Amino acid sequence: MLELSDTIERAPDGADTSAGVVAGMALKRRTLSVDKTTDQTTPTRQTEWMLAVRDRRDKQAFAQLFDFYAPRIKAMALRTGMSGAEAEDIVQEVLLTAWRKAAQFDPARAQVSSWIYQIARNRQVDLVRKERRPVPEALTLPEEDEGDAGQMLALTQEADKLRQALSALAPDQREMVEKAYLGELSHTEIQAQTGLPLGTIKSRIRLGLERLRHELKELR
Amino acid sequence: MNTIRHHISQPLLAAYASGALPHPFALVVAAHVSMCDDCRARLEAEQAAGGVVLEALECADLSGGLKASVLTLLDDDPAPARAEPRAIGPYPAPVIEALGGQPPRWRALGLGTRQRIIHASDAGTVRLLHIPAGQAVPDHGHNGLEMTLVLQGSFSDDCGTFGVGDVEIADQDLEHTPVAGKGMPCICLAATDAPLKFNSLLPRMLQPILRI
Structure with missing residues (x-):
């Protein structure tokens, strides 16, 4: 599968990685996906x-x-x-x-x-820890249906966008995101990161939310 | 299903996904997510971000024999499915699991209020509280973070009304007197990372005894 991140223009030097830049990337991504439709229909x-x-x-x-x-x-x-x-x-x-x-x-x-x-x-x-980590109750999933293929691809595309957002970060910002997701920052430290690095990731996450939410509602 | 209006904040969800959230709060997050589809979706989005971070990590070298030894450990039969814990009454599955599979055995705290401490350590305390309808929890502030998830009934304080599934996140800036709603007792799951500060003498004296 083509590495899309390599075909995407990196954010220009000195530009911040605010939601605006990410939105710009998403736009370019959309143009790309028109040409690369075939890549969008295969699972990873x-x-x-x-x-x-x-x-x-x-x-x-x-x-x-x-x-x-x-x-x-x-x-x-x-x-x-x-x-x-x-x-x-x-x-x-x-x-x-x-x-x-x-x-x-x-x-x-x-x-x-x-x-x-x-x-x-x-x-x-x-x-x-002595105690097992608390995890949410598992959803009772219905048998797979045709809709799942579409959801799987939507998820793949969402992950592609996250990947691009991550690779576009400056090294120190990327390090901060890695620390947050690898358990090296406390929740208060994550909270204090109202600045750019996590904001970029968050804006990507927000885009995926509506879809996930919709999906979960369908399971009920 | 009633509408949940008070949710887990994004930094807390990210910290839960990464495993950095102390155990008492992790239990509240897991319990809330069990009741709230919106936060389940938001948590899955955080986990997707975590997956992308994992993929992008620079690879470490493996020792020569590791792959072969893992491959020899593959058994052909899938593991028998472990019985997944399920909610019982108002108690979500992670709470039931933390209670050892049973609804709570309560301890009286006085004035009809009951509690069951689920976990107490340096990481903080998480407990179930059972407050009679219409009754106030003693006026208190916090030394650190407090998360309170309503499992049954409701409570109100200066920040609003919290019903089933709602979670109130309070820090040291908030002093509040939660009052249980009328109609039925309020049961909530409350996590703190530091002892509560009570503003009157009697609860302060009882604090070491009651561990609240």
Whole structure:
């Protein structure tokens, strides 16, 4: 699949990454998507691998997921200051959990990366606390229907936009966003980041909200 | 389903998604999200952002044998589905799970108010409170953050009226006297990261005993 982020003009030097710039990027993105319609109709490789694992217990596909996620999960774990061996224990536990709980993966609700992120964060929190991390009640999901393909693609596009917003950030801003999502900032520190970096991400998140909200209402 | 008007703020949702939110508040967020589709959508959006951050991380080198050893651990049968906790009465699933699968056993606090402490540690305290209809919770301020989620009935204070599913987020700038609504007792899930400051002598004296 074409890496869209590489084809997009970066924000000009010195420009801030306010919602305006992001909105501008979204506009360019829209023009692009007209030319690249074919790219918009395929799920990501990760989604295909994960569905093969879920539906066929496909070990080859799992190996592909391993190659993509293991080095990233390890990088995430190493940031907490643990040793390489400890970080690889986390990698192993997270990916084995993904294998065992594959039935819970629903591409219409979450990207593979988002799902793996949740498993990895749960694991890291459980490591430092006695109590299991509280999680919301699982929704009872109806059987998949035709609408799901559309939702899955909408989610893929939303993630593409988030990815672009992240790659357009200045290095120090990007570092701040990474810290926030990797559990290195407290909620008060996140709150204090009313400035640009998280604002950019937030504006992207807001765009995805209406769709997600609509989807969830349909489940009721 | 009634309309929820008071939600979890974005920084708190992001902190919950990242795992940085202290346990007492994480329980309130998980309970609210169980009751509120809007916040579930907003949380999933935060998790999508987290996924993108994970994807974009610079890869770490793996030791040679890791992949092979993980692959040998793959079993062919999917794990038997663990029974997911479910809500019981007004108590959302994460609260039931924290209570060990049972509705709460209460302790009397005096004047008809009851409580059940779910968790108390350096990270803070999270408790269930059961307040008789129309009765006030002693006037108090906060040393830190307080999150209160209504599970049954309602309460009102200077900030407004909070019904089932609503969450009030209060910090040290707020001194309030919540009063339970009429009709039925108010049950709420309240998390604090520091002891409450009561403005009258008697509750202050009882505080060490009651741990409120």
